[in-house]
């Protein structure tokens with residue numbers, strides 16, 4: 479890559495920033511080629527990127543979009559989820575998995591999570607589904623204190639593959655089939671993971687991946703939806719492109735749509751990154767093993783459990799939980815003070831100010847989620863971390879825990 483406007487030092491800085499995001503200079507060549515003659519949007523690269531996803535996931539359709547959030551939103555629309563509809567989901571996630579329901583004025587029905595994995599508790603989800611399907615007082619006990627006075631239909635399950643580990647998808651499918659529900663699998667953190675030998679994202683009616691720079695592959699911003707449903711795929715393609723259905727001209731819009739298109743530069747980067755997916759996943763797995771080995775020696779640190787059903791784990795972040803008695807926030811501050819960037823993970827969705835205001839949630843409503851949220855810390859993690867860097871983090875952690 480070269481540009482006459484950048485000094486050598488600036489070039490080096492750009493290269494280093496990209497290297498840290500797991501994007502080598504070679505990948506940028508394919509982006510630069512786009513600038514060198516192709517159209518910048520709706521050209522051939524998005525189709526190529528989508529085909530790679532169909533092949534990798536084993537899905538009939540892949541639809542490229544400009545973020546994971548956009549992808550999830552299109553799934554909500556395609557599933558026909560609208561005002562007052564009930565959708566079982568998790569409060570232990572990144573906010574987008576809930577927000578996409580609120581965009582359509584649907585009601586997220588939170589169910590608490592499994593303390594060892596952070597994923598939606600399948601038994602509780604099954605119980606909630608039975609009660610919601612029964613309606614009346616039984617259903618009400620799962621609904622928020624306010625903001626859900628006039629529920630419409632019970633429509634879907636929206637499980638999240640937390641930190642890269644697939645949710646208990648066979649059980650979710652069973653519950654969904656029993657009650658005639660759609661399953662939207664939020665696999666934004668789980669590209670490459672496998673559940674009972676099948677790829678994450680392929681287990682629901684729709685699966686969604688995201689490519690922000692902290693993800694397993696990046697396109698800068700971007701996402702992909704995968705589905706085997708022909709009609710839903712056609713609807714989502716129209717919705718991402720301002721509602722233009724096949725046959726519509728540029729200024730004809732059969733549906734109310736959005737601009738959720740993935741541009742050609744991002745798609746080109748995605749194609750280059752997908753060519754190296756195995757290498758990227760293996761590097762992340764190696765970093766997780768280095769952490770595992772070192773953290774085994776710290777009794778105050780607990781790790782999330784990788785279930786036997788997770789036949790392949792694709793590592794998105796490396797999150798640890800501290801045992802009772804450790805002040806997580808003080809520890810995080812000490813680590814930050816030593817130049818180690820860490821982040822509490824996740825902040826429970828139901829306690830975000832806008833959720834408290836809208837649905838009247840209180841602390842204590844989802845105790846497992848809140849406990850994990852209080853004790854969890856994401857350690858520095860990427861495909862370009864070296865063993866020496868992991869050593870440095872673990873040494874700083876050990877020192878901070880003892881002093």
Ligand SMILES: Cc1ncc(COP(=O)(O)O)c(C=O)c1O
Pocket residue numbers: 544545546547548571572574575638664666667688689690700701
């Ligand atoms: C679980 C989950 N869902 C959805 C998203 C949203 O993806 P994006 O940031 O690409 O919109 C993320 C992103 O971090 C995520 O972790």
